[in-house]
Amino acid sequence: CIQGNQVTLPKLGEVKLIQHRQVPDGFTIKRALVTKKADGWYVTLTLEDKSVPDLPAIEIQPTETNSIGVDAGLEYFIACSDGTRKQPPKFYRQAEDKLAKLQAKRDARAKGSKPRRKLNERIAKLHQRIARQRRQWHFETAGELVAKADVLFVEDLKVSNMARRNKPKQGEDGAFLPNGQSAKSGLNKSFADAGIAGFLNEILPYKAAKAGRLVVKVNPAGTSQHCAICLNRVPKELSDRWHECPHCGASMPRDLNSGVLIKKVGLGVRLTIKRESRNGRRSPRRTA
Structure with missing residues (x-):
């Protein structure tokens, strides 16, 4: 054809x-x-081509030396157990001002007019360029990770749940109260700009399979609330970006601590998560 x-x-x-x-x-x-x-x-x-064989199943036994843990986030797009950290380039944030100017000019044109249609095309091309820049950077980052180890441990994140809107709050008189959605909207925009879900679920597994490597997803419960050195629980708020363990004295960036802990969980370490109950007592919960 x-x-x-x-x-x-x-x-x-x-x-x-x-x-x-x-x-x-x-x-x-x-x-x-x-x-x-x-x-x-x-x-x-x-x-x-029927003569090309199917890809063989990848069977690699994870060990301490052939694996790394990878924590994905917004402050550092990836933080690995070997100390590697990489910040997100924020392609959408960089083009946000240009997009805003084009959209303002587009809104000033009459609907259905040729100038408005031309501006819509320019806006669409800019969005396409941002998406392609992000995808190219994801592939390059995935290639760097695949070259580091045979087994990559990553969190089994549900990014759609993390980016969900806050529930509305109502007072006794029926009026809506502040629920923090304004700040959450900026966080959701950063999630979309980073493209964590597409990287962990599509690009990284694809690059790993092509190179004969293995991507293993682990339970993310507790990977940010424990010390990677002594495994004791160290509670932290989302705004706390540094890990300080009062038990063993470990001090490191929060994301780096999570990367080391993800590797340990992937290798079989179990975390005991203690949650505060309503009556003030602690109830232990074990997760893999």
Whole structure:
């Protein structure tokens, strides 16, 4: 279906094409997916070659030397058990002022007019550029992590729950009270800008499988409330960004402590989480 710089599509006929790379010999084109994006139309070809074997199941026994723990967050996008830390580039925050100016100009134009349509196209292309910058940075970061160890322990985070809106509060007279949603909105924007969910659930497992590495998700319960050295519980608020253990004297950034603890949990260490009950007594709860 590809001849020179043209591709033949059903019901459309021959369409001019800028080919990204050549179709390898021996592969059969099974289908073509046509999509419209901000900067033009794209056709994605699905290929098949029955002689190519399926990827073998990755079986690696995690040990202390061939594994690392990776804590994902906002202050540091990744904080590894080996001390590596990497801050998020915040591509959306960098382009926020430019987006605001374009949107203000767009809103000043009449609906349905050509200038408004042109500004909408510029806004869409800017959003597309931000998404592509973030995705490229994610792939580069995943490649760096995959090169560090054979087994990567990460938290099994539910980012959608972390970014959920706060429940409204009402007083006795029925009036709505402040519920902290204004500050939470900024936090949710940072979650979306970092793209933690896409990195942990899609890009990192893909890069690891391609390199023959293993990504293991661990229970995140307690990984920020315990000391990674002595495993004693050290309660912290979200605003507390430094870990100080009164039991063993360990002192390190909070995210680095979590990275070390994630590795220990992945290797089989169990954490005892004590929660405050309403009557003031502590009730132990064990989690893996």
